[in-house]
Amino acid sequence: MELVFLAILVLLMVVALTSGFPVAFSLPGSAILSIGLAAGCGYLFAGDTSAYFAQGGPVQWLSAGVTNFRSLYWDVERDTLIAIPLFIFMGIMLQRSKIAEDLLVAMAQLFGPVPGGLGISVVLVGALLAATTGIVGATVIAMGLISLPAMLRNNYSHSLATGTICASGTLGQIIPPSIVLIILADQLSSAADQASTIRKQLYKDATGEYSMPSVFDITSASAGDMFMGALIPGLILVGLYVGYILIVALVKPKMAPPVPYEGNYDRQFAKRVLLALIPPLTLIFVVLGSIIMGVATVNQAGAIGAVGAMIMGGYRLTEGKSSSYYPAILGIGSTLVLIVILSLYTLNIKNIGDNMVGIVLAAIAVTGLLAAVGWSAIRAYRIENTLNEVMIETAKTTSMVFIILIGAAMLTSAFRGFGGEELVKHFLTGLPGGFWTQFIVVMLVIFILGFFLDFIEIAVVVVPIVAPILLADPGANVTAVWLGVMVGLNIQTSFLTPPFGFALFYLRGVAPKIVKTLSIYKGAIAFIGLQLLALVIAGFYPSLVNYLPNRTYLTSENAPPPMNPRLQMCLEEQLFEVYDLEGDRLRASIKELQSADLSALPKQWQQSMTDSGKSAAATFDLVAKVREAEANVLNFTPDYAPLHSEVRRTQSSIRVVDKQIKGWQEALSRLTRDDEPNQAEMDNIKAKLAELESYKQELESEIPAEWKASREQFVALKKAEKIARNKYRSNVDAAYEPLMNLQQVLADTENLSALEGELMGLVDVINSEDNKAAMETIKLTESNLGAIKDASKIKSKFSKARRALKGDTPKRDKALKLHAEGMALFHAEVKWRRHAAEQVGPVLASYDEAIAYSIGLRLQKRMTLDQAKAVARCQSVHRDISLNF
Known part of the structure; x- marks a missing residue:
C-alpha cells in the first residue's frame, strides 16, 4: 500500500512543478500532503497511522524534518553553506558595478582581430565570470545584452553567436567557485556517510567480520575538494569551446569573421585592458588560490571574494574621479602590511606581552582595511543604490536556496518513508552490467530532469537518493568528488538542451527579434556535444578530477603522515620502484653502517644499530616476497573474479528473499495474536512464505559447487599477501626506528x-x-x-x-x-x-x-613533494576492491 502513497507523492510533486507553483513550496507541500494522506488512511482503515509506511511513520517523519532543519542551520559540520551568500554577493556586485562589462569589452578588443576572436573572448569572459558567480541566468543575460549585439554587428552566424553565449554562460555550474558545487558537496558529504554504512554492512555480510578496514571506506568530499576536482574538467570544457570556435572560424570564415580593433594599440589601450583584466583575475586567483593552497577555507575565501568585489565595485562606480582608487589603494596597502607583520611576528593573544609591537601594527593595518571596506560600501550604497540592490538580490537567491534545501530534505524523508529509496536501490542493483549501467541510467535521469528542474532541485532531491547507492559499490569504488563533478557537468549540459534548456530561455528573453529561436537551438546543439565529450573524458580519466584534491591534501600542512593506512598501497607501489632503481646505493649505505666503528655508543645502542642494519638489509628480500604474494593473487583473479561476481549477486538476491520472508513471518505472527484471526489471510501469507522458501532454495542451488573451495583459496592468497606486506612494514619500521631515536638522543x-x-x-x-x-x-x-x-x-x-x-x-x-x-x-x-x-x-x-625517505619513510612526519605527487596520482585512479567483499 505504501507504493500507492509513493506514487501520490511523485504525482503531487510533478503536478505542482509543471503548473508553475514555486519549487520552494512544491517540494515540502507534496511531502506534507502525501504524509498526511497516508497517516489519515492508516488511522481510518487500519487503526494505525504508521500502517502504510515502509519505514517509521508520520512521527518519525516529523522528527527527521526537525533534525534536517537543525542540521541545516545549526550543525557546525555543514558550515560550508555559509559560503553560498558570500559567493552570490561577489558575483552580483561585480555584475552590477559593470566590472563584468568592462572585462567583456576589453577581451573583445584584445582577441577581436583573431579569426573567431570575438567568440573566443565571450568564452574566456564566460569562464572568468563563472569564477566569480555560479548564477547561470545572470551571466547569460549579461553576456547576451553586451556581446550579442556586437557579434551580430560583425556578421557572426546567429547560431554560433547564440550557442557561444549560452554555453559560456553555463560555465558557472562547473568552474569554481560554483554554487552548485557547494550544494553538491554538502549533499555528497551526507551521501558518503550513508554509503559507508552500506559498504560496511556489505563487508560484514560477505566476510562475517564486523570491522571493515579503513582502506575500503568511502572517500568523501568537501566544498574545497569539489572546487579543485572541477577545475581541470572546467578548463578542458573551456578549451573545447575555444577550439571549436577557432576551427569553425578557419573552416567557414563567414561564420566567425575577425573583428579589427578600430583604435590604436598604444599605451592607453594597454592601460585600459590591464585595468579591466588584472583586478578580477587577481580576485579569482586570491579566492581560488587560497583554497587550493590550503590558506583559507571555502567560507573564508568567500568572505575574501565578497570584500574584494565590494572594493572593486567602489572604484568602478566612481570611475573618472581623482579619488576613485583611494579605497582600493588603502585596502591593498593594509593587506600587504598585514602579510609583512605576520611574517615578522607571531600574533597570538597568549603571547600578547611578547608581541605588543606586532599586535599594535596589525591593529592599525586592520583598521585601514576596515576603513577601505567601509569607504567602498558607502560608495556602493550612495551611487545608483547599488549595494542595496545587490544585498536584496543576494538575500532573495540565498533564501531560495535554503528554503529548497529544507523542502528537499522533507521530500527525501517522505520518499524514504514510503520505501522509495529501497525501490530505487533494488531497481539499480538489479540492472545487468553493474555500476556503469546504474551510473548511465542515473546520468540519463538527471539529464532529462534538467529539462524541467533547476540545478538546486536536482542536487538536493536526486543526489541524496542515488549517490549512496553509487558510492557504496566496491567494484567501481568511485570518489564522491568524481561523482559530484560528473553530476555537475551533466546538469550543465541540460541547461542547453532544446527546447527546455534554461540558458536558451534566458538568452531568448534578451536577444533581438532578428535572432530566431531555431537559430538559438541550432547553436546550442554543437556545444551540447562538446559538453558530452567533456563528460566522457572526465568519466574515462577520473584522475583529471581526483588528482588536484589528492595533491592539495597530501602536500598541505594537515597532510597525513606516511604511516597512514590509506596511503600504504600507493606508497609501496612508489617505493618498490625506488628499491629497483636505487637498490645498489641503499645496500652500500647499509654495509657502511654495518662496518662502521660504533664503540662510542653504549652497548644497548650498539645492539640496536646492529639490529637496525640487519632489518634494513632484509628489506629487499621482503619486497620480493610481497611481489610474489601479489602476483599469486593477480594470477588467480582472472578465473576467480567472474565466479565471485556471480555468487555475490545470487547471495544478494537470497538476502532480499530472507528479508521478505522475515516481513511475512512478522505479519503472520501479528495475525495469530488476534482474538479472531483471519484464516484466509493467514493461508495466503503461508502460501507466500512457501513460495519464497522454494525460491530461496532455487537460488541457493545456483551457487556453483566449486565456490567454497575457490573462495577459500582466494582468501588464503590475500591473507598471504597481507602477511607479507605487514612483515615488510614491521621490518622497515624496525630498521629506521633505532636510527631515528639515536639521532634524537644525540641531538x-x-x-x-x-x-x-x-x-x-x-x-x-x-x-x-x-x-x-x-x-x-x-x-x-x-x-x-x-x-x-x-x-x-x-x-x-x-x-x-x-x-x-x-x-x-x-x-x-x-x-x-x-x-x-x-x-x-x-x-x-x-x-x-x-x-x-x-x-x-x-x-x-x-x-x-x-634511507630516510625510502626504508625509513613510514616513520617520517610527511612525504617529500615528489612522493606526495606520486601517491596523489596513484590514488586518483578508481580501483576495483569488490573481491574483498
Missing part, C-alpha cells in the same frame, strides 16, 4: 647539558627550602628532564629524591644521596653523548640521508 645532548646548573641548584633546595616547596621545584626539573630524549634514568633518580621529601619527616639525607646518584648518571650521559656525536654522528647522518 638533545646540549639541551641536557644546559640543565646542569638547574640540577646542581637542587642541593640548596633540598637543604634549605620547605619540603613542599622543594618537591615542587624538583617536579619542575623532572618535567624539563622529561622533555629530553632518553633521559628517563636520570629523571627517575630525581623523582625518587622528591618522594624522599614526602611526608611530615622528610628524608633529606636520602634525597641528597639520590641527587648525587642522579648527577653521576647525568655527567656520564652527557659525556657519552658528546663523544658519540663526534665519533658516530657523521656516520648516522650519512646513513639517515640515504
Whole structure:
C-alpha cells in the first residue's frame, strides 16, 4: 500500500512543478500532503497511522524534518553553506558595478582581430565570470545584452553567436567557485556517510567480520575538494569551446569573421585592458588560490571574494574621479602590511606581552582595511543604490536556496518513508552490467530532469537518493568528488538542451527579434556535444578530477603522515620502484653502517644499530616476497573474479528473499495474536512464505559447487599477501626506528647539558627550602628532564629524591644521596653523548640521508613533494576492491 502513497507523492510533486507553483513550496507541500494522506488512511482503515509506511511513520517523519532543519542551520559540520551568500554577493556586485562589462569589452578588443576572436573572448569572459558567480541566468543575460549585439554587428552566424553565449554562460555550474558545487558537496558529504554504512554492512555480510578496514571506506568530499576536482574538467570544457570556435572560424570564415580593433594599440589601450583584466583575475586567483593552497577555507575565501568585489565595485562606480582608487589603494596597502607583520611576528593573544609591537601594527593595518571596506560600501550604497540592490538580490537567491534545501530534505524523508529509496536501490542493483549501467541510467535521469528542474532541485532531491547507492559499490569504488563533478557537468549540459534548456530561455528573453529561436537551438546543439565529450573524458580519466584534491591534501600542512593506512598501497607501489632503481646505493649505505666503528655508543645502542642494519638489509628480500604474494593473487583473479561476481549477486538476491520472508513471518505472527484471526489471510501469507522458501532454495542451488573451495583459496592468497606486506612494514619500521631515536638522543645532548646548573641548584633546595616547596621545584626539573630524549634514568633518580621529601619527616639525607646518584648518571650521559656525536654522528647522518625517505619513510612526519605527487596520482585512479567483499 505504501507504493500507492509513493506514487501520490511523485504525482503531487510533478503536478505542482509543471503548473508553475514555486519549487520552494512544491517540494515540502507534496511531502506534507502525501504524509498526511497516508497517516489519515492508516488511522481510518487500519487503526494505525504508521500502517502504510515502509519505514517509521508520520512521527518519525516529523522528527527527521526537525533534525534536517537543525542540521541545516545549526550543525557546525555543514558550515560550508555559509559560503553560498558570500559567493552570490561577489558575483552580483561585480555584475552590477559593470566590472563584468568592462572585462567583456576589453577581451573583445584584445582577441577581436583573431579569426573567431570575438567568440573566443565571450568564452574566456564566460569562464572568468563563472569564477566569480555560479548564477547561470545572470551571466547569460549579461553576456547576451553586451556581446550579442556586437557579434551580430560583425556578421557572426546567429547560431554560433547564440550557442557561444549560452554555453559560456553555463560555465558557472562547473568552474569554481560554483554554487552548485557547494550544494553538491554538502549533499555528497551526507551521501558518503550513508554509503559507508552500506559498504560496511556489505563487508560484514560477505566476510562475517564486523570491522571493515579503513582502506575500503568511502572517500568523501568537501566544498574545497569539489572546487579543485572541477577545475581541470572546467578548463578542458573551456578549451573545447575555444577550439571549436577557432576551427569553425578557419573552416567557414563567414561564420566567425575577425573583428579589427578600430583604435590604436598604444599605451592607453594597454592601460585600459590591464585595468579591466588584472583586478578580477587577481580576485579569482586570491579566492581560488587560497583554497587550493590550503590558506583559507571555502567560507573564508568567500568572505575574501565578497570584500574584494565590494572594493572593486567602489572604484568602478566612481570611475573618472581623482579619488576613485583611494579605497582600493588603502585596502591593498593594509593587506600587504598585514602579510609583512605576520611574517615578522607571531600574533597570538597568549603571547600578547611578547608581541605588543606586532599586535599594535596589525591593529592599525586592520583598521585601514576596515576603513577601505567601509569607504567602498558607502560608495556602493550612495551611487545608483547599488549595494542595496545587490544585498536584496543576494538575500532573495540565498533564501531560495535554503528554503529548497529544507523542502528537499522533507521530500527525501517522505520518499524514504514510503520505501522509495529501497525501490530505487533494488531497481539499480538489479540492472545487468553493474555500476556503469546504474551510473548511465542515473546520468540519463538527471539529464532529462534538467529539462524541467533547476540545478538546486536536482542536487538536493536526486543526489541524496542515488549517490549512496553509487558510492557504496566496491567494484567501481568511485570518489564522491568524481561523482559530484560528473553530476555537475551533466546538469550543465541540460541547461542547453532544446527546447527546455534554461540558458536558451534566458538568452531568448534578451536577444533581438532578428535572432530566431531555431537559430538559438541550432547553436546550442554543437556545444551540447562538446559538453558530452567533456563528460566522457572526465568519466574515462577520473584522475583529471581526483588528482588536484589528492595533491592539495597530501602536500598541505594537515597532510597525513606516511604511516597512514590509506596511503600504504600507493606508497609501496612508489617505493618498490625506488628499491629497483636505487637498490645498489641503499645496500652500500647499509654495509657502511654495518662496518662502521660504533664503540662510542653504549652497548644497548650498539645492539640496536646492529639490529637496525640487519632489518634494513632484509628489506629487499621482503619486497620480493610481497611481489610474489601479489602476483599469486593477480594470477588467480582472472578465473576467480567472474565466479565471485556471480555468487555475490545470487547471495544478494537470497538476502532480499530472507528479508521478505522475515516481513511475512512478522505479519503472520501479528495475525495469530488476534482474538479472531483471519484464516484466509493467514493461508495466503503461508502460501507466500512457501513460495519464497522454494525460491530461496532455487537460488541457493545456483551457487556453483566449486565456490567454497575457490573462495577459500582466494582468501588464503590475500591473507598471504597481507602477511607479507605487514612483515615488510614491521621490518622497515624496525630498521629506521633505532636510527631515528639515536639521532634524537644525540641531538638533545646540549639541551641536557644546559640543565646542569638547574640540577646542581637542587642541593640548596633540598637543604634549605620547605619540603613542599622543594618537591615542587624538583617536579619542575623532572618535567624539563622529561622533555629530553632518553633521559628517563636520570629523571627517575630525581623523582625518587622528591618522594624522599614526602611526608611530615622528610628524608633529606636520602634525597641528597639520590641527587648525587642522579648527577653521576647525568655527567656520564652527557659525556657519552658528546663523544658519540663526534665519533658516530657523521656516520648516522650519512646513513639517515640515504634511507630516510625510502626504508625509513613510514616513520617520517610527511612525504617529500615528489612522493606526495606520486601517491596523489596513484590514488586518483578508481580501483576495483569488490573481491574483498
